[in-house]
Amino acid sequence: MARDDETTNRRSSPGRSPIRTCLATVVRSVEVTPRMLRLTFGGDGLRGFDGGRQADEHVKLFFPPKGEPIPVLPEFGPEGLVFPDGATPPHARNYTVRRFDPVGLELDVDFVIHGNGRAVEWARDARPGDVLGIAGPAPGSHPPADADQLLIAGDETALPAVASILERLAPGTRAHVFVEVADRNEEQCLAAAPDTDVRVRWLHRDTTTDAEEDQLADAVCEFPWPDGTVYAWVAGEALTVRTIRRYLRNERGMNRHTLHAAGYWRRGKTVEEWLSEPEDTDR
């Protein structure tokens, strides 16, 4: 048996249905911004999909090999996701559940159109009727209800999760949000839950002349620390996330109960190349 070995081969959480796998069909493709494409998936396979109830859920998507109509699917068991004997596991990547409608059986996933990668190529070329595999959803990390101040930082890959978090904030929460995108055309309208105070600061890469500059990390490190119970949620490029994580741990005393920091992708490396690097103890 070949085991799927990617990062978020997680189990379900208490109170949720077990993680399951299915095939889903592209229903439509809509440009959210010039570099963000929303694919809506449908089909009977999504019946019983236990997603869309919480913030920051994600799925693992399995992309068909080039020239083949459907990918081979793993099954979820005690060992995690397991492929049938002899099967070559397809290209698989994690994506956030942007929206799930359990009645209409529609799942929205927002793809950053970033350059070269099998996932992004497939999404760019996807047409109604195309099929991919889905495993999940897996729960993410969302702010505890008792956090009165939230610090949220991410790049455009984190935007679908950030949007889902803001839509579900508890009343009375204040959120300070930093999002790095390519330019102002990539800004999205972020809706917040009622009775919340959300301040969003957009950072544009096109205004940066220094290739070494890390605007997102700088913005977080320079942010005047708020009073009250603070919870931080950070996701995006792995080295940027590492810088922010180190700052929040070392300078602000945050720990795994108050900080969720997840590298989503690694500049210049595929996910497989990134994960085959020696484990960074600070990851």
Ligand SMILES: Cc1cc2nc3c(=O)[nH]c(=O)nc-3n(C[C@H](O)[C@H](O)[C@H](O)COP(=O)(O)OP(=O)(O)OC[C@H]3O[C@@H](n4cnc5c(N)ncnc54)[C@H](O)[C@@H]3O)c2cc1C
């Ligand atoms: C829990 C989780 C949730 C995620 N949710 C989303 C989501 O909702 N939407 C989304 O778009 N992404 C999301 N991602 C990130 C996505 O999985 C990665 O960007 C993934 O690497 C894309 O796969 P690929 O096959 O296109 O490229 P890969 O084969 O992984 O990489 C090919 C090349 O593209 C580069 N690359 C990869 N991603 C980017 C990027 N964003 N910008 C610039 N260059 C890049 C790599 O550095 C590499 O050089 C999520 C990741 C995780 C872990």
